[in-house]
Each structure stands twice: as C-alpha cells, then as structure tokens.
Amino acid sequence: MRPFVYERATDVADALDRAGDGAVFLAGGTNLVDHLRLGVRSAERLVDITRIGLDEVEELPGGGLRVGALVRNSDLAAHPALRRGFPVVAQALLAGASGQLRNMATTGGNLLQRTRCVYFQDVTMPCTKRDPGSGCSALEGYAAGNAIFETSPRCMAVHPSDLCVALVALDAVVRTTGPAGDREIPMTELYRRAEDGPETDTHLVPGELITHVDLPPLAPGTRSAYRKVRERASYAFALVSVAAALDVVDGRVRDARLGFGGVCHRPFRARRAEEALVGGPADAAAFAAAIDAELAHARPGRDNAAKVPILRNTALAVLAGLADEGARS
Numbered sequence: 001m002r003p004f005v006y007e008r009a010t011d012v013a014d015a016l017d018r019a020g021d022g023a024v025f026l027a028g029g030t031n032l033v034d035h036l037r038l039g040v041r042s043a044e045r046l047v048d049i050t051r052i053g054l055d056e057v058e059e060l061p062g063g064g065l066r067v068g069a070l071v072r073n074s075d076l077a078a079h080p081a082l083r084r085g086f087p088v089v090a091q092a093l094l095a096g097a098s099g100q101l102r103n104m105a106t107t108g109g110n111l112l113q114r115t116r117c118v119y120f121q122d123v124t125m126p127c128t129k130r131d132p133g134s135g136c137s138a139l140e141g142y143a144a145g146n147a148i149f150e151t152s153p154r155c156m157a158v159h160p161s162d163l164c165v166a167l168v169a170l171d172a173v174v175r176t177t178g179p180a181g182d183r184e185i186p187m188t189e190l191y192r193r194a195e196d197g198p199e200t201d202t203h204l205v206p207g208e209l210i211t212h213v214d215l216p217p218l219a220p221g222t223r224s225a226y227r228k229v230r231e232r233a234s235y236a237f238a239l240v241s242v243a244a245a246l247d248v249v250d251g252r253v254r255d256a257r258l259g260f261g262g263v264c265h266r267p268f269r270a271r272r273a274e275e276a277l278v279g280g281p282a283d284a285a286a287f288a289a290a291i292d293a294e295l296a297h298a299r300p301g302r303d304n305a306a307k308v309p310i311l312r313n314t315a316l317a318v319l320a321g322l323a324d325e326g327a328r329s
C-alpha cells in the first residue's frame with residue numbers, strides 16, 4: 001500500500017475545503033480501503049467524512065424520505081418509515097454483503113462502489129476502467145458476469161450494487177454539493193453508460209460530495225419487492241436482480257417501476273417493460289409480454305446467455321408476487 005495522509009472532516013464545509021489535490025472521501029471504507037490495498041486505486045489524502053453529520057433519515061411531507069449520505073446500510077434497512085413505505089429498498093439493502101459490512105457501509109458509499117469485475121480488481125490484467133486505453137479483458141476472458149444490456153466492447157462490467165437497483169426503479173434523486181454548487185441528480189442520470197467512457201462511473205465531478213438521497217412517495221396501495229439471484233445464498237453479488245413496484249387498481253396496472261441489477265454497466269431501468277405494463281391487465285400473460293419486450297434488447301455474449309432466462313423468471317416471479325399480494329389485501 002502506498003503512504004497517504006489521513007484527515008478527519010468536521011462538517012460538510014470542512015469536507016469540501018479538504019477535497020481536491022489528490023484527496024478522496026472515506027466513508028465506511030468497505031470498498032475504498034480494499035482498492036487501496038489491491039493497488040486498484042491510490043490516494044494522497046483520505047478525508048474521513050463519517051463525522052460530518054448527514055446520518056439521519058427524514059420523513060418528507062407527502063410521504064417521501066430524505067436519506068443522509070452517511071446513514072449506514074443496516075440503519076437504513078431497519079428504519080420503520082423505509083420498511084413501511086419502500087420495502088423494495090429495505091429488501092435490496094438486506095440482500096447485500098453481510099451484517100458486518102452493512103454496519104459500516106454508507107448510503108453514499110454504496111452508490112459509488114465500483115464494479116466487482118474480476119479484471120478490474122486484478123491489477124496484472126488490462127482493464128480500461130482501471131487503466132484507461134488498456135482494453136477490456138472480459139471480452140475474451142471470464143465473461144459469465146458480463147453485461148447483457150447497453151453492452152459495449154469498451155467495457156463489459158456490471159454495476160454491483162443492490163440498493164441502487166431499487167433507487168433507480170423508484171426515481172430517487174441524489175443531492176450533492178461541491179465545486180459546481182448544489183445539484184439534484186436523478187438516479188437514472190447519475191451513472192454513465194460503458195459506451196460513454198467506462199473510466200468514470202458517474203457524472204459527479206471531482207470533489208463533489210453526495211449529501212442525501214431523496215425517495216419520492218409511491219401512490220398509496222403500491223406494492224414493491226426486490227429479488228436477487230446469486231451463486232450462493234448469501235454474501236455474494238447479484239448474478240441478476242429485480243426491483244419492482246406495482247400499483248394495481250381493479251385488476252389493471254396503473255403504475256409500474258422496474259429496475260434490473262447485474263446486467264448492465266449502470267443500474268438498469270426497464271422502461272420498455274414498464275411502458276408495456278401500464279394500462280394493461282395484471283396477469284401472467286401481460287407480465288410475460290412486457291418482460292419479453294425488454295429482453296428483446298438484451299445482447300448476451302458467449303458465456304452469459306443464461307442471464308436472460310434467469311432474469312425473465314425472476315422478474316415474472318416478482319411481478320406475480322406483487323399482483324397476488326395486492327389482490328389479497
């Protein structure tokens with residue numbers, strides 16, 4: 001590990017003052033410290049932001065929530081207002097990592113964790129995300145985890161977060177402050193596509209601090225859920241995952257939100273499926289037609305074609321579960 005300076009910021013203004021000149025924000029450290037150890041990343045200064053506040057969940061008028069960037073994943077998953085209004089987010093959080101990691105990991109850090117692509121983490125292999133211009137080893141190498149949507153020969157890595165899949169589906173908004181002033185960035189616009197340049201994951205600028213994530217309210221009666229498929233029962237990243245919210249009135253879909261994880265360079269919003277669902281019947285045939293409309297745009301490669309039927313089955317199971325839950329209530 002290369003030497004670095006450790007500093008502790010006292011508040012948001014102090015954190016911003018300390019940003020720049022090779023500084024990197026340190027939150028829970030569960031991703032960043034691994035990368036410093038592996039040599040995936042280097043930093044001259046680590047600015048610890050865990051004592052700057054931003055560790056509250058605030059209930060907004062109308063039923064939304066404002067989540068501080070330093071709220072730990074465990075605390076957020078256990079928050080009564082989140083569990084009541086946004087079960088899909090609580091389930092996504094609890095599907096991630098382990099209890100110990102969730103106790104350390106923060107909301108902002110989860111959004112900015114980097115891909116788990118094996119070539120990104122192996123500094124002996126070419127990876128354009130880690131070493132711009134060096135190419136993508138996953139194109140011809142181990143490719144079972146590669147993206148199937150918005151694929152690009154520049155980078156086949158997928159975004160690893162569970163939480164982000166739920167946040168993208170729910171139209172969450174990321175609030176930031178930094179060199180460009182205060183900004184509100186929809187989760188669906190935070191991340192870059194591989195084709196736009198995989199070296200950088202997001203549209204944040206250096207020194208920009210995530211302060212909060214806002215969850216807009218869902219219509220009363222909306223049901224939501226998250227399901228993750230992985231190679232072992234716990235402590236593994238998603239092979240594929242599905243976040244869904246369904247508002248069904250008199251047997252017809254009034255609103256549908258769908259996010260897919262493990263399949264794209266960014267947390268993927270399944271808008272084609274949503275469009276096909278809205279206004280139609282909440283039944284198995286309509287669900288299958290909608291998911292197939294989205295999957296028609298999947299571009300699996302040699303080794304990851306299995307993601308397509310697994311994603312299809314997972315999405316259909318989630319939608320059927322939500323429709324049944326609504327019909328029973």
Ligand SMILES: Cc1cc2nc3c(=O)[nH]c(=O)nc-3n(C[C@H](O)[C@H](O)[C@H](O)COP(=O)(O)OP(=O)(O)OC[C@H]3O[C@@H](n4cnc5c(N)ncnc54)[C@H](O)[C@@H]3O)c2cc1C
Pocket residue numbers: 024025026027028029030031032033034069070095096097098101104105106107108109110111112113160161162163208209210211235236237238
């Ligand atoms: C073994 C293991 C298994 C895991 N499994 C899963 C899983 O199944 N699902 C899943 O979703 N995640 C999983 N994770 C990832 C884990 O959730 C992330 O490491 C964690 O959420 C990152 O949060 P952190 O606070 O520790 O971030 P840090 O490691 O402190 O920071 C990560 C990045 O975010 C930046 N950053 C942090 N906070 C801010 C902020 N407020 N503003 C601007 N920049 C910021 C840092 O500078 C850094 O670049 C796993 C991790 C490990 C080690």
